[in-house]
Amino acid sequence: xxxxxxxxxxxxxxxxxxxxxxxxxxxxxxxxxxxxxxxxxxxxxxxxxxxxxxxxxxxxxxxxxxxxxxxxxxxxxxxxxxxxxxxxxxxxxxxxxxxxxxxxxxxxxxxxxxxxxxxxxxxxxxxxxxxxxxxxxxxxxxxxxxxxxxxxxxxxxxxxxxxxxxxxxxxxxxxxxxxxxxxxxxxxxxxxxxxxxxxxxxxxxxxxxxxxxxxxxxxxxxxxxxxxxxx
Numbered sequence: 001x002x003x004x005x006x007x008x009x010x011x012x013x014x015x016x017x018x019x020x021x022x023x024x025x026x027x028x029x030x031x032x033x034x035x036x037x038x039x040x041x042x043x044x045x046x047x048x049x050x051x052x053x054x055x056x057x058x059x060x061x062x063x064x065x066x067x068x069x070x071x072x073x074x075x076x077x078x079x080x081x082x083x084x085x086x087x088x089x090x091x092x093x094x095x096x097x098x099x100x101x102x103x104x105x106x107x108x109x110x111x112x113x114x115x116x117x118x119x120x121x122x123x124x125x126x127x128x129x130x131x132x133x134x135x136x137x138x139x140x141x142x143x144x145x146x147x148x149x150x151x152x153x154x155x156x157x158x159x160x161x162x163x164x165x166x167x168x169x170x171x172x173x174x175x176x177x178x179x180x181x182x183x184x185x186x187x188x189x190x191x192x193x194x195x196x197x198x199x200x201x202x203x204x205x206x207x208x209x210x211x212x213x214x215x216x217x218x219x220x221x222x223x224x225x226x227x228x229x230x231x
Contacts, residue, residue: 020106022071024121027110030065032057032211034120034166038159040210047209050217058214062221085135089181090124092192093133099126099177111170117215120167123179131177132164132197144180145190150197153178162207164197169204 032040036057043051050058090101101124103109112119122130134144147153154161164176179194 019071024108024110025071026069027112028119028121029069030061031112031116032061032118032214034118034163034170035159037118037166037207037211038162040214041158041162041207045206047206048213050210050213054210054214055217058217059221061214061218062225065218065222066225081135085181085183086123086133088183089133089135089179089192090131092181093131093177093179093194096192097177097194101126101131111167113170115215118166118211120163120170122167122171125171126177129173129175129177129196130167130171131179132160132167133179133181134160135181138182138184141180141182141185141193144178145193147178147180147193148195150200153195153197161197162203165200165204165207168199169208174199 039057040050040054042053043049087105090104093099094101103122104124108121108123110119110121123133124131134140136144143156147156150161153164160178164178168174168176176197176199177194178197179192181192183191185191
């Protein structure tokens with residue numbers, strides 16, 4: 001089974017909810033997601049084992065699959081700031097690069113892998129790639145100014161490196177734009193920073209292997225709990 005094929009049907013068939021954020025959260029419930037895939041990648045290059053942190057993440061997915069959906073505890077001041085300024089950041093990126101970005105804001109889609117066990121939500125899609133937008137605290141934006149390629153992003157902020165590689169795997173792109181935006185900087189040229197992150201196939205292969213292991217472990221734990229109940 002090719003995990004890199006798309007399945008938009010899950011989102012299209014989902015019942016319409018008044019709150020688009022709640023609808024998006026419901027789509028992700030019980031699934032491994034691009035934004036948290038880094039939690040499966042904390043055991044070096046070993047393809048046959050999962051770290052303690054990875055197992056914690058897997059158990060969280062087990063709990064979600066065995067419990068009622070809840071949208072609690074998915075907000076903070078930093079997250080609200082990011083949501084409020086994301087479209088502004090994309091507009092600044094479009095103005096600077098003359099690259100048109102689609103499927104942004106409320107038009108974003110949670111893209112589900114063919115196997116249905118994991119997916120991701122690009123902040124925007126371009127003709128040739130996609131964009132990952134961050135509107136962080138000023139001290140974090142300052143750090144991101146040093147990110148110029150995949151290698152430096154992986155060194156400085158591995159979770160976003162893996163998120164971007166996962167999105168490229170999902171929609172079959174060869175590169176992605178990493179964007180950091182902070183309108184609070186006095187100097188206008190420092191407010192927007194962007195760079196191109198290239199696809200790293202070896203890392204994607206490792207990631208897909210880890211996801212397969214995580215799915216196997218998740219299903220094994222669920223089966224064990226169901227067997228315990230039957231007994």
